[in-house]
Amino acid sequence: MDTVSEQSTTASATGSKRRGRRPGGSDTKGALIDAAREVFAESGYDGATVRGIAQRAGVDAAMVNHWFGSKEGLFAEAVLRLPFSPKDLVAQLLNGDQDTLGERIVRTFVTTWDEAGGGTFAAIVRSVTSHEQAIHLLRDFFIRYIFSEVLRSTGSDQQLFRATLAASQMIGLGMVRYVVQFDPLASADIDTVVTAIAPTLQRYLTGEID
Structure with a gap:
């Protein structure tokens, strides 16, 4: 069956559930992911509901199960999957003088x-008390993928302690x-935040911590 025929068959089978909302194509999947990031960031994993996410996305709640299987599957797709390569980020951070790394x-x-607006970070943090995978992601991202790699390039001592x-x-x-x-x-504006916090972070990375 060609793609057009498949889409027509799917629309006929599920049209009664959509009540005039967005069709159940790939744009629906993207809309659900975007809406889920917002709702998880606002409410955390426990506070977010499938119905609320679907309503934010403008689709039928049945589309969550159709595309992701469950709220758990949607959380994994929208929040737990990193939207960029940590390796590329580390390379970007190391591109410059070591004294200005922080x-x-x-x-x-x-x-x-x-x-x-805080985005994925806020969604993960709001979910750490109720979702173990969020804890693992937060720890692995900052300690394993970012700061351990950054510190390996600096040659600093006590690298794991410094990373934490x-x-x-x-x-x-x-x-x-x-x-x-x-x-x-x-x-506060970004320059103010950088001026206040960067020296402390720099000390953690390359300075005296004993």
């Missing part, structure tokens, strides 16, 4: 997070700026 890291992350210190700084920053939104840090 500044580049803070600026890169805050700029990226600001553009997404650096992760605590960036996760804490993300929590305050995007999740609990404590002002004035939550609304």
Whole structure:
């Protein structure tokens, strides 16, 4: 059966469930992923509902099971899958003088997070108390994929300890700026944040910590 015929057959079989909403094609899948990131960021895993995500996306709730199998599957697709290569990110962070490494890291992350309104980071953090995979992702991303790799290039001592210190700084920053939104840090401009936090991160990476 050709693609057009398949789509027509699918539409006939499920049309009664959609009630005039978006057709169940690949655009629906993308809309659900975008809506899920927003809802998980706002409510965390436990607080998000399939119905609420589908309503945000403008589709029938049955489309969640159709494309992802369950809320768990949608969470894995929308939040737990990294939207970029950690290897490429590390290469970008290391592209410059080692003495300004902390500044580049803070600026890169805050700029990226600001553009997404906290985005995936907020969704993961709001879900760590109820979803074990979110904990693993947060730990692996910051410690294993980012800071351990960055520190390997610096030749610093106590690399694992330094990686956890650096992760605590960036996760804490993300929590305050995007999740609990404590002002004035939550609304401070990027240059102000970089100036205040980069020296501490730099010390964790290359300075004295004993």
